[in-house]
Amino acid sequence: MPSQVPLVEYLELGDDPRLVANECTQCGARFFDRRNACASCFGTSFKKAPVEPTGELRAFTIVSFAAPGIPVPFVAGVIDCAGTSVRANVINCPPDPEHVKVGMKVRLATYPIGTDDDGTEAIGFGFEPIS
């Protein structure tokens, strides 16, 4: 059983993978990156807040050009997960406007990105359509 590490710090692996945001304890704004102060109210205390693993696609861009080694096209999206805005790729779906629609229901999905020399597997995430 290879060990797994999440690609980003805010992805929690396990039987039910989920994203965990940093929530400002003063105003409730949520952030995925580590910050010292809230961008909304300048509060400095945060708590961990699990994010709904399902949501609705609010906006997307079909990306056709990327750095070497990154397969294109892919779909970069903004997903509204019960009020929390998440930037992620839409995966397991053909990357074209016929299949990707604003307002479609999606859910969190994880996938292996690669394995290092010690056999540790890196896990990334995206959102896939709920069919």
Ligand SMILES: [Zn+2]
């Ligand atoms: Zn705040």
